[in-house]
Each structure stands twice: as structure tokens, then as C-alpha cells.
Amino acid sequence: MKLRRTLLIFFTLIIFSAFTPTEWKAEKHSGYVVRYTQQDELTRAAYISIFDQGKKEAQNFFSEAYRSDFEVKIHPNRQSMDTQWQTDWKMPDFKSECWMVASGVATKLDLLSPARWKEEVCEHSYEDKEKTQKLITHEMVHVFHGQWNKSPDFSEVEQLDWWVEGLATYASGQCDRQRRDEVKKALTENKLPSTLDKFWSGKNRYGLSGSVVMYIDQKYGRAKLIELLPLTKKKELLDVLKISEDQLLADWKKFVISLN
Ligand SMILES: [Zn+2]
Structure with missing residues (x-):
């Protein structure tokens, strides 16, 4: 019992x-x-x-x-x-x-x-x-x-993973020297993704996405980053920067090479 x-x-x-x-x-x-x-x-x-x-x-x-x-x-x-x-x-x-x-x-x-x-x-x-x-x-x-952002939960954000994640990576200090060096190495070895859409993937995703936002910040200034915050589409963002994706990538590559 x-x-x-x-x-x-x-x-x-x-x-x-x-x-x-x-x-x-x-x-x-x-x-x-x-x-x-x-x-x-x-x-x-x-x-x-x-x-x-x-x-x-x-x-x-x-x-x-x-x-x-x-x-x-x-x-x-x-x-x-x-x-x-x-x-x-x-x-x-x-x-x-x-x-x-x-x-x-x-x-x-x-x-x-x-x-x-x-x-x-x-x-x-x-x-x-x-x-x-x-x-x-x-x-x-x-x-x-x-x-x-116009889409507070990012559900309507398209082709901007590199920007959303790159911004958080860069602003938080995660795009550190080691990560930037790895991107530089990938660049010299010609192992970079061909479009921004693929930057937030693979082991270099933090360095790749973070350094693009770092470049935009240094070239266009912090006020421009704030201007980009509401956007939900890649095209809108490139239009505000008045640049094509190819040109942005070409300029970013030069920036990465120049980094110490
Ligand atoms: Zn994140």
C-alpha cells in the first residue's frame, strides 16, 4: 500500500x-x-x-x-x-x-x-x-x-541581412581586427561571395557584413547610417547612397585592403 x-x-x-x-x-x-x-x-x-x-x-x-x-x-x-x-x-x-x-x-x-x-x-x-x-x-x-524601421520585427526586410546584421556587428564592436583580417585574407584569395545577399553566410559572415557597414559609416558618416535605419529593401538603400551594388563592393574592397 x-x-x-x-x-x-x-x-x-x-x-x-x-x-x-x-x-x-x-x-x-x-x-x-x-x-x-x-x-x-x-x-x-x-x-x-x-x-x-x-x-x-x-x-x-x-x-x-x-x-x-x-x-x-x-x-x-x-x-x-x-x-x-x-x-x-x-x-x-x-x-x-x-x-x-x-x-x-x-x-x-x-x-x-x-x-x-x-x-x-x-x-x-x-x-x-x-x-x-x-x-x-x-x-x-x-x-x-x-x-x-518600417518593419519593426524585420519581417518585411528583404535582401538586407548584410545590412541588419552588419550594423549590429559593427556597432557592437564584433567586427574586430581578427575578423577584418580574415576578410582581407578571403579577398586576396578571391574567396568572397559575389553579391551582398550572400555576405551574411558562412564563417566570415560577421567580418564581411560588419566591414561593409564600417565602410559605409566611414565614407558617408553616422547621420547617413541613421537615414538608412527605416529602409526595408536593398534597392532603397543603394538609392539613398546613390551607388550601384557593384560599385559599393568595389569601393569596399579597396577599403578592406587599406585596413590595418
Ligand atoms: Zn544579429
């Missing part, structure tokens, strides 16, 4: 926990609300200082403020984040790759809890503070960009 009762309680608990929805807590900060679960109760203070820093860096880069408050959601595990992305992106079968840890749009930054990175993430280590900060700043730039 005793064993049966113990088993009954045990299975009831398992079933109960499987069907209990995740309990989210909310905390207001300057310009955003953090949503988190019990798992991050104690560690969230450390994350929040990274969020604050990322938000500050994005604003400093553009010398402009965020246009509205947003939400930062710290998912307790990859399953929670995948479920969120499946709903947000209307892709019910979506399963994230192991290197995917965060995303940002105008209203929200989703992040897989760093407490889970050791078990559920490849390529990123939370302990590498500098890279972790840049990663969060990158997402904060996406949030900023979304708030200035």
Missing part, C-alpha cells in the same frame, strides 16, 4: 510539473522590463548590468535614444526560446541551432539564460565577458534598429 501511494504521489508530481506553465516574473528597469523565471532569480542582477551597458552603447553609437520601452525575456531553457520563436516567426517546426542564443526586434530581446549555455549552447561562453557583452550589445542594436 505504502509503495503504491508513494508511486501515485510521484507520478502525480511528474504530470503536474509537466503541465504547469512556466512562471514568469517581471521587473521594471530604465527603458525596459525584464522577464525571468525562478532559475535566474539570483543571477539576473549580473545580466541586467550587461543589458544596461548594451543599451547605453547602442544609444551612444547612434547618439539617439530608443523610441519606446521594450521587453527582455530570459528563457529558462532552449525549449522555451524555441517555442517563443516558433510563435513569433510563425514557423511551428522551427528548431534553433546550438549557436543561437538571442534575438532582437523593436519590442523585445529574447535570450537563452546564460545559466544554460554550458549545457545547451555551442560557440559562446558566458565567462568570456567581453564577447558576451558584445553579443548582448548586438541584440540591443537590433532592438534599436527595429524601433526605427
Whole structure:
């Protein structure tokens, strides 16, 4: 009898926990609300200082403020984040790759809890503070960009992965010396993608996309980058710069070669 009762309680608990929805807590900060679960109760203070820093860096880069408050959601595990992305992106079968840890749009930054990175993430280590900060700043730039874009969740943005990702990469400092050197090497070896549409792919995607935005910034200035923020099509962007894609690529190549 005793064993049966113990088993009954045990299975009831398992079933109960499987069907209990995740309990989210909310905390207001300057310009955003953090949503988190019990798992991050104690560690969230450390994350929040990274969020604050990322938000500050994005604003400093553009010398402009965020246009509205947003939400930062710290998912307790990859399953929670995948479920969120499946709903947000209307892709019910979506399963994230192991290197995917965060995303940002105008209203929200989703992040897989760093407490889970050791078990559920490849390529990123939370302990590498500098890279972790840049990663969060990158997402904060996406949030900023979304708030200035005609398509706040980027769903209508076409042929501009190189620009959206390149901007976040460059503004967050991820287009570092090492990545620029790798692009330079690929250029001298004639191993570059032939169009901008392919720049955000492969192992050099950060360096390729980031250095194009770095070039646009140096040639046209920061005010021009801000002017480009609302755009959703590659042609619109090239029209504002008054340049063809071929010419932009040719000028960018010279710029990359000149980089130290
Ligand atoms: Zn990104």
C-alpha cells in the first residue's frame, strides 16, 4: 500500500510539473522590463548590468535614444526560446541551432539564460565577458534598429541581412581586427561571395557584413547610417547612397585592403 501511494504521489508530481506553465516574473528597469523565471532569480542582477551597458552603447553609437520601452525575456531553457520563436516567426517546426542564443526586434530581446549555455549552447561562453557583452550589445542594436524601421520585427526586410546584421556587428564592436583580417585574407584569395545577399553566410559572415557597414559609416558618416535605419529593401538603400551594388563592393574592397 505504502509503495503504491508513494508511486501515485510521484507520478502525480511528474504530470503536474509537466503541465504547469512556466512562471514568469517581471521587473521594471530604465527603458525596459525584464522577464525571468525562478532559475535566474539570483543571477539576473549580473545580466541586467550587461543589458544596461548594451543599451547605453547602442544609444551612444547612434547618439539617439530608443523610441519606446521594450521587453527582455530570459528563457529558462532552449525549449522555451524555441517555442517563443516558433510563435513569433510563425514557423511551428522551427528548431534553433546550438549557436543561437538571442534575438532582437523593436519590442523585445529574447535570450537563452546564460545559466544554460554550458549545457545547451555551442560557440559562446558566458565567462568570456567581453564577447558576451558584445553579443548582448548586438541584440540591443537590433532592438534599436527595429524601433526605427518600417518593419519593426524585420519581417518585411528583404535582401538586407548584410545590412541588419552588419550594423549590429559593427556597432557592437564584433567586427574586430581578427575578423577584418580574415576578410582581407578571403579577398586576396578571391574567396568572397559575389553579391551582398550572400555576405551574411558562412564563417566570415560577421567580418564581411560588419566591414561593409564600417565602410559605409566611414565614407558617408553616422547621420547617413541613421537615414538608412527605416529602409526595408536593398534597392532603397543603394538609392539613398546613390551607388550601384557593384560599385559599393568595389569601393569596399579597396577599403578592406587599406585596413590595418
Ligand atoms: Zn544579429
